[in-house]
Structure formats: structure tokens, C-alpha cells
Amino acid sequence: MHGKTISIDNKKTSVLFIMASWCISCADIERDLKEIAKDKNVQVITVDVESQTDTKEDLAAFKKTYGGNWPHALDTNLSFVKSLKCSFPTSFSHIPTIQPIHFSKSRLYLENSL
Incomplete structure (x- = not known):
């Protein structure tokens, strides 16, 4: 949904998977994430x-x-990925007791999310 905010639950281990459809x-990793x-x-x-190439419909199909x-x-303007300075496929983990990465106010905002 356009403009949806995704909250990071600081009581859970969070896995952020950066990908392309x-x-x-990325498809193989996404399948593995089902188990996790x-x-x-x-x-x-x-x-x-x-x-640049993926659309919201591509992501929905993926x-x-x-x-x-x-x-x-879908990070439509690449602001999120630029802030993390990463490319794909990449995974980040946020473990509450270790906190190796920090999310602004424990919120992830992206223009298009499903």
C-alpha cells in the first residue's frame, strides 16, 4: 500500500532482506526466509x-x-537503500539484545509496501 509505515518490533529479531524481483x-533467499x-x-x-526496473506489480508477483x-x-526513490549504503542481495539482522543496526525511531518508511 502506498505510504504504509512498517514498524520494527524491538522485542523480536528482525531480518531486513534487500532484493530485486x-x-x-534473491528468490532462493526469499524461500529460505519462509522457514525463518x-x-x-x-x-x-x-x-x-x-x-529502475521493478514495479509494484513485479514485487507483488515475486x-x-x-x-x-x-x-x-518497493524503495521507489532509493532513499532507504542509500541510507544503508548497500546493494542486493543483502540481509541485515536486528537482534534486540545486540542491536547491530539502528532504525530511526524503530520505524521503516517506504513509499510502496505490500
Whole structure:
């Protein structure tokens, strides 16, 4: 949904997966995340950063084919991925007791999310 805010649950281990819908390795990783996401103490968020070629429809098709029932977002202006200075495929983990990365006010805002 356009303009949806995705909250990071600081009581759970969060996995942020940076991907593109056409990336074969990303599809394999997304499938593996289904197993990880079964753990109720883990939050998974997938972010498509290939806004030059991917559309919201591409991301929806990717989620339907490979993904699970967790938020999937399209970083349309690449502001999020630029702030993290990363490319794809990349995964970040946020473990409450270790906190290796910090999210602004524990919120992730992206223009298009599913």
C-alpha cells in the first residue's frame, strides 16, 4: 500500500532482506526466509531496491511466487537503500539484545509496501 509505515518490533529479531524481483539468488533467499519467519520471535521485512526496473506489480508477483506473509516494500526513490549504503542481495539482522543496526525511531518508511 502506498505510504504504509512498517514498524520494527524491538522485542523480536528482525531480518531486513534487500532484493530485486528479477534476482535468482534473491528468490532462493526469499524461500529460505519462509522457514525463518515461522519463528514467532522473528520479524522479516523484504525491500525491493531495483526501482529502475521493478514495479509494484513485479514485487507483488515475486511475493506471491516466493515470499511469505510478511511486509514487502518497493524503495521507489532509493532513499532507504542509500541510507544503508548497500546493494542486493543483502540481509541485515536486528537482534534486540545486540542491536547491530539502528532504525530511526524503530520505524521503516517506504513509499510502496505490500
